[in-house]
Each structure stands twice: as structure tokens, then as C-alpha cells.
Amino acid sequence: MLKHFFKRILSSIPTLIAISIVIFTILALAPGDPMGEFATNPSITPEVRENIRKSLGLDQPIYIRYFKWFFAFIKGDLGYSFTSRSPVFDLILQRLPTTLLVVGISYILSVLIAFPLGVISAVKRYSFLDNLVTTFAFLGFSLPTFFTGLLFIIIFSVKLNWFPFIYNSTLKVTDFTSFIDQIKQSIMPISVLALYQSAILMRFVRSSLLEEINQEYVKTAYAKGLSSFSVLKKHILRNALIPVVTLIAIEIPSIFTGALVTEQVFRIPGIGALLIESIYRSDTPVIMAIACIYAILIVIFNLLADLTYSFLDPRVRY
DSSP: OHHHHHHHHHHHHHHHHHHHHHHHHHHHHSSOOTTHHHHTOTTSOHHHHHHHHHHTTTTSOHHHHHHHHHHHHHTTOOOBOTTTOSBHHHHHHHHHHHHIIIIIHHHHHHHHHHHHHHHHHHHTTTSHHHHHHHHHHHHHHHSOHHHHHHHHIIIIIIISOOSOSSOOTTOOOOSHHHHHHHHHHHHHHHHHHHHHHHHHHHHHHHHHHHHHHTSHHHHHHHHTTOOHHHHIIIIIHHHHHHHHHHHHHHHTHHHHHOOHHHHHHTTOOSHHHHHHHHHHTTOHHHHHHHHHHHHHHHHHHHHHHHHHHHHHOGGGGO
16 A cells, blocks of 8 residues: 555656646746836836846746746745745745635535535435435535625625625734634635535535445345444445545645635635736746645645545555
């Protein structure tokens, strides 16, 4: 098993390198200029702009810029932002707590909601409860998060005035009042993300369970006299959770890289919002750092999912 694990790690390295080359090349060839904001400033002459471009290494060929970035990234140096001239690592570190708070809590909630509802929906197939859960799931992943976010703002902020519609990033929790304020401004974005994520996960749980319920080994377990709960817990769930674990492994990296649309709707200063801002400004170091961190996290959590498979289904070990 360990041999297979290390082989997967080694095989993922060329994939990550290829991803970084593709992203870097696209960003280098894409329209837009990091020095564009200086073009309208009359106090900055073309000579000064050219000196700034040279100091950032933008006058060098693409392949040289890539190799410099790549070897710096391996050493843990994510570079400096073209626009703010701040270390990219510090920019990401500033935004990470907000992203983990909002996206992380929403994902935990979605898992806690989706698993029991998905199991109940599969076990009570075609019942009123199943139809209710299925309707909720279809609404959850059919409505885009930007629409749900705007709907929440109109209802709960504009009409009812229960929650603030703009996330206050300067708020610091120092007492009970500020703690309540923090909860109030986090409820809507967390609810929007949890609704969407739980709906998708719920459908996966339900469909995976339904595929296993009619299998021969389940009928054999019932024939042995096992209770419905024992069959569900010890036999059906362990096999049905394999595709669900894959979905969770793919989605977990988004906890660290933010929710692009939701952060824009609620003005949350998370990593997703930082990525959007960097794309607008052609800030290549920031975009490259976030994209590559996301790719690395996907590889890591897919490897963890492989290890989980061996626990859920011992046949995978062989």
C-alpha cells in the first residue's frame, strides 16, 4: 500500500509541473499589463515605467521568468505582488483566516446536513420525506450561489434588516457584542455556500446508497438475520461512501482557496476575492501562487482519499 502511495506521489509531480507551465504561459500571453495602471499617470514617464518593468523581470523571455518563478516556488518563496509589492505569502496569509471561517464552516455544515438526509432519502425511497429532500437538493444545486446570495440580501438585509449585507473585515472579536456581530455577518454567506454544497453532496450520497441497496450481498446480509441498521452501517455505507469520499476530497481544497462568487457578492476579503482582484490587475505572482496551491491541495487530498478507500473497502489494498 505504501509503495502504491509513493508511486502516486511521484506520478503527480509531472502533473503539477505541467499545470504550472500551462497556467504561467496563459497568464504571460493573456491581454493585460501589470503596468497598465501607470499608463494614465502623467507623473510616471515611459522611462520610469520601463525601469519598473525591468525590476519586476517583465522584460525577460517567458521561459526565463517561468524558471525563476519555479525554483523560487520550490524554495517556498511565492514572490512579490506586481501591484502592491507585498510578499504574496503575506497577502494569502492575511486572507486565509476569513476564508477558512466562512468556507470551512459552510462545508462542515453541508457534510453534517447531507449525510443524514441523503441516507434517509435513500432508505425511505419514494416516500414523502424522500420527495421533500430531493426537492430541497434540486433547488440547492439548481440555483447559482450569486442568485441565492442576492436573494438572501434582499430578504434578510433589505426587507427584514436582520443581517448586514457587506462583510466587515475590520471587525475584531473582543467581547460578546462583537462576537454576535461576527456571527450575524457570517450567517448569510455560510448559509448560501452550505445550501449549494449540501445539495450536491446529498444527491451523491443518495445515488450511491441506492446503487448498493439492491446488490446481492445486501440480500445475503438480510437473509442471515441482520437488522436493517446493521446492514446499513456495516455493509451498505462502507461501499457507498467510496464515490462520496472522492467528491469530498475534490471539494476540500476549496476551503483553502475560497468561494469566488460568494466572496464577491458579500464583499468578503477572502482568497477568492484576492484571486479575482489579481486577475483584473494581471498580477501574475498572486494568481500563480493561488492556482498552484490549489493544484497541490487537490493532489494531496486525492492521495488521502486513496488511503481512505483501503479502509472502506479492504479489497483496494490488494
